[in-house]
Amino acid sequence: MAGFALFGVVVGILGVLYAVYLARWVLRQDPGNEKMRFISQAIATGARAYLFRQYKTLAVLLAVLAVLILLTIDLPRGIYGLTTLGFVIGALGSMLAGYLGMYVTTRSASRVAQAAATGGMGRALLVSWRAGAVMGLSLAGIALLLISGFYLVFKAVTEEDWAVPLVALGFGASLVTLFMRVGGGIYTKAADLGADLVGKVEAGIPEDDPRNPGVIADNVGDNVGDVAGMAADVYESYIVTVTAAIFLAAILGLQAQYIEMIILFATLALVATFVGVNLLKTSGVKHPLSSISTAIYATIALSVLLFFAGSFLLGLETWRALALAVATSLGALVAPVIVKITDYYTSYNYGPVRRIAEQAKISPATVIITGYGVGLMSAIPVIAVIIAVLGVSYAIGFYAVPVTVFGDYSRYLAGIFGTAMASVGLLVVAGIIITADSYGPVSDNANGVVEMAGLPENVREVTDVLDSVGNTTKATTKGYAIASAALAALVLFIALIFEIVHAAAKIKGMGMLSILDNSLKSLQVINPSVLIGAFIGVSLVYFFTSRTLEAVGRTAMEIVEEIRRQFREKPGILEWKEQPDYARVVDIATRRALGEFLVPGLAAIIVPLLTGLLLGWNALAGLIMGAIVAGVPRALLMANAGGAWDNAKKYVELQGLKKTEMHKAAVIGDTVGDPFKDTSGPSLNPLIKVLNTLSVVFAYAIVFTNIALGIYPFGLLPLS
Amino acid sequence: MAGFALFGVVVGILGVLYAVYLARWVLRQDPGNEKMRFISQAIATGARAYLFRQYKTLAVLLAVLAVLILLTIDLPRGIYGLTTLGFVIGALGSMLAGYLGMYVTTRSASRVAQAAATGGMGRALLVSWRAGAVMGLSLAGIALLLISGFYLVFKAVTEEDWAVPLVALGFGASLVTLFMRVGGGIYTKAADLGADLVGKVEAGIPEDDPRNPGVIADNVGDNVGDVAGMAADVYESYIVTVTAAIFLAAILGLQAQYIEMIILFATLALVATFVGVNLLKTSGVKHPLSSISTAIYATIALSVLLFFAGSFLLGLETWRALALAVATSLGALVAPVIVKITDYYTSYNYGPVRRIAEQAKISPATVIITGYGVGLMSAIPVIAVIIAVLGVSYAIGFYAVPVTVFGDYSRYLAGIFGTAMASVGLLVVAGIIITADSYGPVSDNANGVVEMAGLPENVREVTDVLDSVGNTTKATTKGYAIASAALAALVLFIALIFEIVHAAAKIKGMGMLSILDNSLKSLQVINPSVLIGAFIGVSLVYFFTSRTLEAVGRTAMEIVEEIRRQFREKPGILEWKEQPDYARVVDIATRRALGEFLVPGLAAIIVPLLTGLLLGWNALAGLIMGAIVAGVPRALLMANAGGAWDNAKKYVELQGLKKTEMHKAAVIGDTVGDPFKDTSGPSLNPLIKVLNTLSVVFAYAIVFTNIALGIYPFGLLPLS
Secondary structure, three states, X not given: OOHHHHHHHXXXXXXXXXXXHHHHHHHHOOXXXXXXXXXXXXXXXXXXXXXXXXXXXXXXXXHHHHHHXXXXXXXXXXXXXXXXXXXHHHHHHHHHHHHHHHHHHHHHHHHHHHHHHHXXXXXXXXXXXXXXXXXXXXXXXXXXXHHHHHHHHHHHHOOOOOHHHHHHHHHHHHHHHHHHHHHHHHHHHXXXXXXXXXXXXXXOOOOOXXXXXXXXXXXXXXXHHHHHHHHHHHXXXXXXXXXXXXXXXXXXXXXXXXXXXXXXXXXXXXXXXXXXXXXXXXXXXXXXXXXXXXXXXXXXXXXXXXXXHHHHHHOOOHHHHHHHHHHHHHHXXXXXXXXXXXXXXXXXXXXXXXXXXXXXXXXXXXXXXXXXXXXXXXXXXXXXXXXXXXXXXXXXXXXXXXXXXXXXXXXXXXXXXXXXXXXXXXXXXXXXXXXXXXXXXXXXXXXXXXXXXXXXXXXXXHXXXXXXXXXXXXXXXXXXXXXXXXXXXHHHHHHHHHHXXXXXXXXXXXXXXXXXXXXXXXXXXXXXXXXXXHHHHHHHHHHHHHHHHHHHHHHHHHHHHHHXXXXXXXXXXXXXXXXXXXXXXXXXXXXXXXXXXHHHHHHHHHHHHHHHHHHOHHHHHHHHHHHHHHHHHHHHHHHHHHHHHHHHHHHHHHOOOOOOHHHHHHHHHHHHHHHHHHHHHHHHHHHHHXXXXXXXXXXXXXXXXXXXXXXXXXXXXXXX | OOHHHHHHHHHHHHHHHHHHHHHHHHHHOOOOOHHHHHHHHXXXXXXXXXXXXXHHHHHHHHHHHXXXXXXXXXXXXXXXXXXXHHHHHHHHXXXXXXXXXXXXXXXXXXXXXXXXXXXXXXXXXXXXXXXXXXXXXXXXXXXXXXXXXXXXXXXXXXXXXXXXXXXXXXXXXXXXXXXXXXXXXXXXHHHHHHHHHHHHHHHOOOOOOOOOOOHHHHHHHHHHHHHHHHHHHHHHHHHHHHHHHHHHHHHOOOOHHHHHHHHHHHHHHHXXXXXXXXXXXXXXXXXXXXXXXXXXHHHHHHHHHHHHHHHHHHOOOHHHHHHHHHHHHHHHHHHHHHHHHHHHHHOOOOHHHHHHHHHOOOOHHXXXXXXXXXXXXXXXXXXXXXXXXXXXXXXXXXXXXOOOOOHHHHHHHHHHHHHHHHHHHHHHOHHHHHHHHHXXXXXXXXXXXXXHOOOOHHHHHHHHHHHHHHHHHHHHHHHHHHHHHHHHHHHHHHHHHHHHHHHHHHHHOOOHXXXXXXXXXXXXXXXXXXXXXXXXXXXXXXXXXXXXXXXXXXXXXXXXXXXXXXXXXXXXXXXXXOOOOHHHHHHHHHHHHHHHOHHHHHHHHHHHHHHHHHHOHHHHHHHHHHHHHHHHHHHHHHHHHHHHHHHHHHHHHHOOOOOOHHHHHHHHHHHHHHHHHHHHHHHHHHHHHHHHHHHHHHHHHHHHHHHHHOOOOOOOOOOO
8 A cells, every 4th residue: 555655756756757847948038148147146145055055054963953853763663763764854955955955046036037038938937936946846855755664764673653753853844944034033134124214314315226235135045044944944834734633643543544645645745746836927018916816726627626526536435535525625625716816915906015005194103003014904814714624624634534542532633634634635735835935035036136237227126026926926935834834733743642652651661542532621722731831932932033033133133234344445335436335244144144043942852842841741742732822823924014015115116105104114124024033933934843843753752851850830630 | 717807808898998998188289270170170080081981991891701701600510690790890800990090190180280380299209199099099998908808708608619700800900901011002102202293393392382272281191101001000900919819829728727818928928018108208308219228128128027027826836837928928029129120221320311312412223222221121120030930939839739639640739829929028018019100100290281371490300309219119119010910910820821721620610630631641831732822922912012002103193293283273372372282182092092903902802702612722722922022021121112212312302402302312212112111011010910911811712612612733732
């Protein structure tokens, strides 16, 4: 019955090969004139330098954690270093994803600019879309390959203990992503803010003007933050969601076919993506957004068809397989719904953003207040969708999944496998979503190249359109990423409890069922341990958000001072007579971003570990619940408020009100929104998943310590 | 054993009499010249008009709810309308508290102004402090009187079912407070914002300038928002906390002495407050803040002494009584700790606020970002204190409280009674805290009278000092109010579960213990019902915050337009030649605030009821937990960020940087912070408690419906 896992390996490899083919096609395009190549080169060099320094810092931390996992998990459980291996490979995969994203985007930008200059909109769209597809296909391909490959390998090595190492793959991936999100997010927004504040506001020169000493750092930031960060994020979501579902199936004692189903559906979705990326209409296109939407919808529709077709291949009772295909499709169909909701709250075609723009007539303060209000409100319909999916998919699982090993609890636990399939459905369309998302920064960078290289106005018009469509796909992808993180985290959270029970049963040599009975009682919401844990979880989210927000302000301040210094000491820069020192700004941003990313990242590791070890595993469960319940709406608030402020500013500009007081007020909103939507907000996704995966990986060590030290403070009933 | 309850009744009456005595003393002071009296009169008239219109709107809603409670609770349970009575009296008490606050403040303002003119700092401080004490003593007195009186009456009527009607007292109080907080908060900040935006920013006239048509509305707002709102808030916290502790004692089956202990400690604290209000040093005072702090600390120290002395009177085993005196004192001592933390994050003597001011050099956007970051961070130490109190007091209760009726669970449940005593300790010092808090708006209003009546500069200097000290006491009271709300909500939340079990046992005619066993299992955090409920709870907090924030923006916009219109159509106003139309602005603010306060208020009633009835009682428990876990830190974030922005602006002004770009940036931060700290933030306190008290009151109806309809969707185990 390992057939579908092998199928996954093969299609994963095909995905990577397809990406290589597209990459070669993109690289064959004309990279433009010398100036354009020079600019691209400078951005690529800065981005690579940042990523490598970041990876070097991370390498030390990862090595320490790998040794810790080896010593506290693999050796005591006697599973041959598999967990350590999973962790390391997962982490390396995230690094590779980030690097790939950066590589493709920096190479493509000048080529898209040149395509816009020589071939117009259609050609430029094609080149940037295919550059995006390189990312989408390679990330989905690598993720699928790793999961199905490791599933086969781990199962071959140990029939019993292969599931935790698989989650370790997710832990490595999400941990590296967390650091990349934080570091890259601080870099990109501090550089953006610094360059804008001195360039646009003080010196009155346009965005991306080559006289601005911060302009290269700003473009580097787009690559290390938006591109490398988002690439790692979606890769990590994919790994965590699919491994969580497999892990849950294993721990619920389901037949192998259910695990095969997860891998099969993920594989079929990638097949659908192969078709989908080719469905983009490019010739004679006026509104690239509708072309892109069509390609996405077609991919989702095809995926759903394949889920139903594939459900017959599994050798399960037909009605059970069909029911789970429905649950999975539900997840896949959620993607466009969330895209619509996000669009409503962040596009200037609808009321909310116009309301913000309207307040710009009064004052910047009311722009902030109203935008914050819109952000808060925007979280509610997305959460309603998450609740609905959770409820319906749980009901499907309740009836359709045959769990038997947990006595009276079995059917109630089966429900959550339905939710796991829905989260898989949401995630497996990641290939096409990341294609549309990666297309954004490519166009953004191309736009920068056009401006800096001084290409004619009509070229700028083309890349402007592509860029603004890219902003929309970027904003909607965020909502999608948060929703998928929420579902994955919920599934993993429930799986964690069973891993804890499993570990306790093993350590005490008792049956799972009797331990489960007691554990569930001590996990109820009125247990002070759980409540204390929940407050710690919310505090962690607050700490994390606060640190990342303030880091942007601090770093931007240093960049502002450096740019002001250059303008002051080299007055010739503004008159095009002197060359600004781009490298110094790049260096400051790099140094500061890496100085700031350690504390919040380490807190995400140390706080849950200490809570679990010292306050007990039920406090840890409370912590995770608190972090999910507070973190998901906060991520939505920050992403959507940021997007709404951004577009309120654009709406004011569209009305020809640039350089007015009203525009100034709108710009302040946009600037506040930048770190909301691109630094703090996106970091919350990997944070939630790091807490979960870390807890699953270290569950054995935590339970062992709890029992050894007799620590169950305030626990309603001790774990025994 | 009803002795201590009678003692409570007597001391409660003494408190009210003492307040009457002080009120007469204040009213005997010279109310100043005719202009001062005219201004006071205008403010008083506007405030009374607003309050009466608000109460009229509320009366309809309260009547509907009273009938609902009568039909669904009192009649089916056969308890003679006691719950309805409790609800109505609690609600009327809140209205009275608000009215009293408004009455005292508006009468005192011109008298404090006159005292500053004739007697200097010491005299002005004495008058404003005694005006504050009228509030502090009468509110604490009324609350104590109601609780101990109703306890005696209810117990005399029904030996068995008196506890829920006591909580209904809290439900009525918190519901009215919720509406007063929302309506008053919108009124005060919209008027403030509107008056400032046109007056200070556009017309360049100072704050409280009589030429500004919004100036009376602004001062009315201080009274209906800050004064009436905060008075109702603390009154409500007192009622809810003490009744929650009594309710918990009853439901845990504790001996009557434990209930007597609660009332005794509350009574002793009021006795301590009688002494404390007289300890204010006023002659030769340079720094009123340290005088006020001394009076507060002395009251707390005396209360703690009395707790220990009183613990010997209860006829309990000495070690148990002493242990609970320790738990109660812990709560009382928390108050100054929280005041210190709040001070650190919101005063310009420390790093955080200076960091915000520093960012004003760069841009308003970085002021907002950094201030928001400070607000987020400030929540963490307060939550740490809440966690510590919860943990330690739980441990005390675990060992010292003899619960026996819940079998194996008994000791674990006893713990929470320790926490209940800590929350009582935190609350019973409310009398002195509200005195210090009410003193603030009195000085603020006096300051306005001085400005509007054109009194000399040296008088303004005195009231300026008093006003700025008032800002500090106001800010720190908020932190205190939130922490007490959090502890009260946690206690009530746990009591709620037992009321549900109790109701189920009664309806099904089964023993509590067997129902409890099942209920706890279905209440664990991995139950999808609980998780769905938690997400609904967070969404409700978001909805509430968003609506109140945006309401301020919308209402301010109308006020801005009206003021602009008056300046435009009557150009003589600015040259002192024409009289502005104050009443029109007051009317707009009243109408709009009352138009905006219904939707969020109704949501706080309807959402939990529907969740409980349709998704089941465990989803309702999840909702409350979600609202507490998300609402408490959010309230802290909003209160402290607002306070920090306010003082960052003052810090910039202190450096003589008024009218600079830097000052402008700081003012924008302050303006954003206004609705954060005075509208949305403070509304979250009563919101959390309304959810709790409402659920306790309607628990019987909810459980009955759940059982009748067979509704336990996704519940791990049905309630049976």
